[in-house]
Amino acid sequence: MHTGFITACVLILFPTLATLNLMETKLSCPPECICLSQTQILCNSGGLKDVPLKLLPITVEHLSLTKNQFSVIRSDCFSGLKYLKKLSLDGNNISVIKPFAFRGLPRLRELSIQQTPLMTVPRFAFAGLQNITSIILSHNRIKQVESYAFAGTTNLKVLVLTNNPIVKLESHAFSGLISVDKLSFPSGIRVIEPDAFNGLDTVNHLKLSFMDLPRIEESTFRGLTNVEVFSIQESDLGTIESEAFNCVTNIKMFFVINNKIDSIEGMNITQEHNVGVLKFQEGPLANGSVSKFMSENYCISPLEMNGKPMNQLDFDSIIRCPYNVSEEIGEIASNASKGVLTVNTLILNMFYVILFMIKYT
Ligand SMILES: *[C@@H]1O[C@H](CO)[C@@H](O)[C@H](O)[C@H]1NC(C)=O
Ligand SMILES: *[C@@H]1O[C@H](CO)[C@@H](O)[C@H](O)[C@H]1NC(C)=O
Numbered sequence: 001m002h003t004g005f006i007t008a009c010v011l012i013l014f015p016t017l018a019t020l021n022l023m024e025t026k027l028s029c030p031p032e033c034i035c036l037s038q039t040q041i042l043c044n045s046g047g048l049k050d051v052p053l054k055l056l057p058i059t060v061e062h063l064s065l066t067k068n069q070f071s072v073i074r075s076d077c078f079s080g081l082k083y084l085k086k087l088s089l090d091g092n093n094i095s096v097i098k099p100f101a102f103r104g105l106p107r108l109r110e111l112s113i114q115q116t117p118l119m120t121v122p123r124f125a126f127a128g129l130q131n132i133t134s135i136i137l138s139h140n141r142i143k144q145v146e147s148y149a150f151a152g153t154t155n156l157k158v159l160v161l162t163n164n165p166i167v168k169l170e171s172h173a174f175s176g177l178i179s180v181d182k183l184s185f186p187s188g189i190r191v192i193e194p195d196a197f198n199g200l201d202t203v204n205h206l207k208l209s210f211m212d213l214p215r216i217e218e219s220t221f222r223g224l225t226n227v228e229v230f231s232i233q234e235s236d237l238g239t240i241e242s243e244a245f246n247c248v249t250n251i252k253m254f255f256v257i258n259n260k261i262d263s264i265e266g267m268n269i270t271q272e273h274n275v276g277v278l279k280f281q282e283g284p285l286a287n288g289s290v291s292k293f294m295s296e297n298y299c300i301s302p303l304e305m306n307g308k309p310m311n312q313l314d315f316d317s318i319i320r321c322p323y324n325v326s327e328e329i330g331e332i333a334s335n336a337s338k339g340v341l342t343v344n345t346l347i348l349n350m351f352y353v354i355l356f357m358i359k360y361t
């Protein structure tokens with residue numbers, strides 16, 4: 001009985017084993033890697049200096065190359081992995097990504113490059129990744145995002161740049177990102193070149209905080225339209241030029257809160273800008289009573305004003321500047337009743353707190 005059973009098993013198993021053996025010899029796996037299957041391959045801590053492109057099965061869909069020794073990601077170095085959906089290059093010694101490094105990966109959806117010494121996101125780095133939806137670039141040493149860095153990634157939805165010492169966003173840095181939902185930036189941005197955000201259509205959520213900018217000009221945020229929530233906060237904004245927000249249109253919620261501003265030369269946000277909610281609030285000095293602020297003649301609004309609609313504000317009690325700004329105040333007050341904020345050449349030198357909440361209906 002027993003022998004018969006075993007023989008039967010062997011007879012049944014043998015062809016299966018033989019087929020498996022045959023498959024193993026036919027299909028390759030780089031010696032540094034673990035091929036969990038022909039679609040899922042881990043080459044972690046393998047000491048690799050280059051992508052073992054010739055030995056990787058073309059069928060690979062998930063490829064992890066974390067903690068190897070790549071220092072330069074050359075152009076076309078993954079070319080041919082046409083089924084690849086997910087790629088991780090975390091923990092490598094990557095200092096350079098060449099243009100078109102990821103060309104030839106038509107199905108790549110998720111790319112992660114984290115914990116590397118990469119300092120620059122160069123132009124055309126991700127060009128050709130038409131189907132990519134997520135690029136995670138946090139925890140690198142990125143200082144600069146070059147022009148057209150994300151050109152060609154038209155389906156990108158998530159771009160994460162947090163935990164990088166980003167200082168400079170070049171002109172057209174985000175050009176071509178037409179479907180990105182959320183864009184997260186680290187603190188410390190000091191240079192936003194003209195049109196840095198231009199071409200970034202329909203980003204849902206954009207938060208810029210802890211920046212140190214000398215001035216905000218018309219070109220700084222040009223092209224930022226259709227943003228659901230756009231917030232500029234905890235930043236030193238220097239001078240806000242009169243044209244600064246001319247081109248910022250169709251924003252559902254626009255928050256300029258807790259910033260330090262040296263002067264506001266004007267603020268042109270009218271009904272034609274179609275801003276849903278504008279919250280303009282200066283920080284951090286929110287102490288004190290109305291009489292104290294008035295007696296000290298600060299360009300400051302008292303805390304009690306916070307959150308009040310424009311047309312309910314007593315403007316005489318809000319702005320007390322070393323300058324005679326009554327004409328401008330008159331203009332604000334008359335516009336306020338229409339639900340429109342237009343401040344022209346209102347120079348606020350000493351202020352820290354102006355609290356407005358405007359709701360256009
Ligand atoms: C990382 O790369 C740089 C040059 O790109 C090289 O000088 C350095 O030795 C590398 N570090 C390691 C740990 O391989
Ligand atoms: C994007 O992926 C689809 C299939 O998911 C494919 O048909 C199409 O060719 C891909 N796009 C590119 C540019 O390769």
Ligand SMILES: *[C@@H]1O[C@H](CO)[C@@H](O)[C@H](O)[C@H]1NC(C)=O
Nearest residue numbers: 242243245246247268272273
């Ligand atoms: C205010 O912005 C609108 C819309 O962008 C523009 O047409 C108008 O010229 C601007 N006004 C000033 C004074 O800059």
Ligand SMILES: *[C@@H]1O[C@H](CO)[C@@H](O)[C@H](O)[C@H]1NC(C)=O
Nearest residue numbers: 283284285286287288352353
């Ligand atoms: C506000 O008041 C608190 C407590 O009275 C004080 O600690 C803080 O420094 C004040 N802030 C400013 C900006 O004056």
Ligand SMILES: *[C@@H]1O[C@H](CO)[C@@H](O)[C@H](O)[C@H]1NC(C)=O
Nearest residue numbers: 322323324325326327328330
């Ligand atoms: C400010 O200007 C208004 C009219 O424009 C004038 O009535 C007022 O006296 C001026 N105040 C000062 C302090 O110059």
